[in-house]
Amino acid sequence: MLLWIGLGLIVAAIIPYIIFFIGISVGKRPGEPPALKEYPSISIIISAYNEEAVIQKRVDNILASSYPVDRYEVIFVDDCSSDNTRALSEEAFQRAGITHRIIANTERMGTNRSYNKAMQVARFPIIVTTDADVFFEREALARLISRLVSDDRIAAVCGDLHPLPDDGSHPAQMESAYRNYYGRMCTWESAVDSTYTFNGALVAFKRDLVTRIDDKRGADDANTAFEAIRRGFRTAYEPSALVYEDIPRDFHKQYRQKIRRATRLIEATTANLDLLRHARPFSRFFYPLRIYMYLVTPALFFAGSALFIAGLALAFPILALGLICLIALVGYFWRSSTLISFATNQVYLAKGLLNLGKDMRVWESTSTKAGTG
Template identity: 25%
Template sequence: MTAAQPDVSVIIGAYEAMPYLVECLQSVEGQTLDPARIEVIAVDDGSTDGTGEYLEEFAKRAPMTVTVIRQENSGGPSGPRNVGLDQARGRYVFFLDADDRLGTEALERMVAMADEHRTDVVLGKVVGVNRNAPKSMWGKTLPRTDVFSSKIKFTLSAQKLFRRELLTRHGMHFDESLKTGEDALFTMEAYLRADGVSVISDYTCYYLVGRDDGKHVTKSGSYSLRFDSARALMRLIAELVPAGPRRDLLMVRPFLITLLPQFGPVFLTNSEEIRAHKLELAKPLMDAYWHEGLARQLKVNERLRLHLVARGRADLLADVVGFVKANKAPTVFIDPRGGRAYLAYPHFRDRAAGLPDEWFVPTVRETVAVEAFKPTTTVHFRRLRKAARRLRKAARRVLKVRRAA
């Protein structure tokens, strides 16, 4: 590191960000990391609400180096982020949304973590303010991990610390053709190319703020954009990870988080035309990437819906979606011939539907509401299997006694 090179470049893409920008910049100004080790590159993407003027005022008084770039509106977050990335000089870059804010020690902790463990990406704990935030990956701090042995695949937003050398070596930029999910594509590629990833779970590094005006970028866009996002992410995973269990592990993410919600409760409100169009958009993705090994990783209601999507069965799919939306508990059916358990969602063993029994087999970890034993009682499938084995043994003993008599 040269004397003039900052440790971290904080890249802020801002569009119509007032008044949230005020607290955002305060959180940058209040960082415990030495201001001489921080540079801020703020890109005003054609705002008309005073965002650009406020950024320029901040640049005059901030204790760290601040560069403000003002441009015509680009139509999405990728353009400003790419402009900032091309201007960055820091060893690391951090993408900060203009309506969010940093924890006071965030940059200091993340830079120290990356330096100590020589990792290329650092995830700092995120909490939501008036909105939901991902939770599953914050169980414990992980000094060094990867995308296959942790749950980081379920947080693909761009608000992370990236080693800039990694990004420049692979020519990484945000895909400006995508209007949603562009950060997922960028972050997944970084995970896959990184020499180690760190997770900080014992300190809140990032506050994900829900806007009162509902203008957060992730809330906008038509359903077709979600299919564009899923397609790009699936293609990336297929290109960088050979076919097999490791690829399947990652493919769960776009199927579960991006594709499946299009066939959730909203599907019931869609017109027949939109339903047909969604199935048309999904078909090439299902044909290319959906298979039984991937399906087995999902819960029955998730797996069943995606299997029906793959078959283009909008009629049966609507029945299953309605059942799930009503929060009904499926009856557990234990086959008397072999003791195998199934979750009897709509069209289970319906001859007219012709759906395979395998689609209804619960995962080992799946918890189900067992109507056959006690309504709304939750038990693990392992307990179900043990109970079935005990019943079979008892039946054999009775049969043996009867035969002897």
């Protein structure tokens, strides 16, 4: 009996993932973003804390973008770094010849509040928010902006985040499997209507449509998308705007990063439930699926797995032991498998749910080389 109850709970847990799998396989897909005929002026905002080890590479990466340097400014917010981030960023921007402004917070504010502070002094109508420890592909910024301005109904767009291509570490392999599926889910959502599960590594939005990012709770990327959707506009996920992050090699550091991200995503999800009343595909279909995935699936999955293993152990103890060993082997030898990625993500979501109510607005650097510099 336990075995069948457990199996039923596991099936119930993965229902939204099955729906998404069908959608990304046969559902609507966006076309390529049209090439820009002219490059609109943009304000790039970066919020950083203790990123002295990567800031020179980050500035070089922005300069190497195909986006003309005379069509953007960079507003760099140093969130009370205890290292040399502020001075090194000033030197790097000056050497690169990039129009910039350095804002030094007098207290830790976190990403959301830092972005809102920078938006008040931004000169241009399109805002790009990005992290200090990620790296664009050369055409990523142009493709992101191209998607944003291609349709008056689109208010915000995010890029497609992946681990660095040459990173073969265990954490990077697991993250790559997760990001591959995650990106296709978001792409399908935005092709039909909108997605709020943005990647904060690279987001662009029209400032007259998204005037402020909710800085009380939730992730800056999801809150940006929610603000656009609340105003009746669309949000888009642009898979051709590739951006890469350096995954922490240390499991505990990555664990803290993933828990923080999960907590803030769940916070944003639960803070906008009034949007369920809107008459659009996002509110009637995609948003309920995401709520189920983040709030219901983890509990069903772990309860179902425990009951299934217990029932199997009672009926067939040798088979149960073999299954546990098989799962362990798959986790070790096939680190990039979707199954392992799914199970690991449930751990992060479950912990994120337990963290609700805690202040997760400030962060620590997770750059691989941070602190070695």
